[in-house]
Amino acid sequence: METRPTIRPAAATDDDAIWAILEPTFRAGETYPIPRDVSRADALAYWRTPGHAMFVAEDGGAIVGTYYLRANNRGGGAHVANCGYMTAPGATGRGVARAMCEHSLRAARERGFTAMQFNFVIASNERAVRLWRSCGFAIVGRLPQAFQHPRLGLVDALVMVRAL
Amino acid sequence: METRPTIRPAAATDDDAIWAILEPTFRAGETYPIPRDVSRADALAYWRTPGHAMFVAEDGGAIVGTYYLRANNRGGGAHVANCGYMTAPGATGRGVARAMCEHSLRAARERGFTAMQFNFVIASNERAVRLWRSCGFAIVGRLPQAFQHPRLGLVDALVMVRAL
Numbered sequence: 001m002e003t004r005p006t007i008r009p010a011a012a013t014d015d016d017a018i019w020a021i022l023e024p025t026f027r028a029g030e031t032y033p034i035p036r037d038v039s040r041a042d043a044l045a046y047w048r049t050p051g052h053a054m055f056v057a058e059d060g061g062a063i064v065g066t067y068y069l070r071a072n073n074r075g076g077g078a079h080v081a082n083c084g085y086m087t088a089p090g091a092t093g094r095g096v097a098r099a100m101c102e103h104s105l106r107a108a109r110e111r112g113f114t115a116m117q118f119n120f121v122i123a124s125n126e127r128a129v130r131l132w133r134s135c136g137f138a139i140v141g142r143l144p145q146a147f148q149h150p151r152l153g154l155v156d157a158l159v160m161v162r163a164l
Numbered sequence: 165m166e167t168r169p170t171i172r173p174a175a176a177t178d179d180d181a182i183w184a185i186l187e188p189t190f191r192a193g194e195t196y197p198i199p200r201d202v203s204r205a206d207a208l209a210y211w212r213t214p215g216h217a218m219f220v221a222e223d224g225g226a227i228v229g230t231y232y233l234r235a236n237n238r239g240g241g242a243h244v245a246n247c248g249y250m251t252a253p254g255a256t257g258r259g260v261a262r263a264m265c266e267h268s269l270r271a272a273r274e275r276g277f278t279a280m281q282f283n284f285v286i287a288s289n290e291r292a293v294r295l296w297r298s299c300g301f302a303i304v305g306r307l308p309q310a311f312q313h314p315r316l317g318l319v320d321a322l323v324m325v326r327a328l
Contacts, residue, residue, distance in 0.1 A: 077197030141305015
């Protein structure tokens, strides 16, 4: 069933809920280039790096997803945004990631970005690739064997871009 | 004339010489996605970020180039290296960048990396693109209009990779 979560800026008091989403994903090690044994503090610092705008998606009073939005580069590259999204394990398959992506495209436009780039989409994460394509992203690069997948071994990573 | 500079790890006392190389390149704003008005401290911090191995190239007692070597990602992406190179303005055209690149490929292999990736080669920097190709790098991605060039306007950036 599709859901329409409420998406709002993350508060410091959301850290427990955000970590509850980050932890199983980082521990699985299948979708982000982050150590599987990353600590809570390190993981939250990565997600909350200075310059990141952070958001959470709420549905029925529970936080079901989180994403960050930032400039992908500085100087001559500062007009391109970058985001990272994560959906809570129990909330997949009902449109949370799509809702976050659509929210992020609006948020990026509002901030004056003219494009969005994903630097490292794991090619074996087919659901994500399909979702980003359906949100208007094109594959503009393929990084051969750039990711050591814990079950599949070396897999490619994709660079995906869309104009805003 | 080709030169064979001596390449060695950078010391803290090399900061003045390194800044003398970084400053004109960042001020020109044509090759790195860094603000043209970047401060000395910010520029050196970028070049010397924790996790960067930093090197300088010396020729005839003068520092004629500098590069950094780091893991491009963590976790499942930690086997791919990334480098940034810069040659002193008065020392271009005599093989300093090539010597640094060859040194960096060896240094990366020694550290156990199995590939090297350049994330953001400005397509209008044709000399660099040609040099990296001749050093075995292939273009695996093209980021459309990802860089605002101060003279040329929006230009593409390239992702280049080679196995080690």
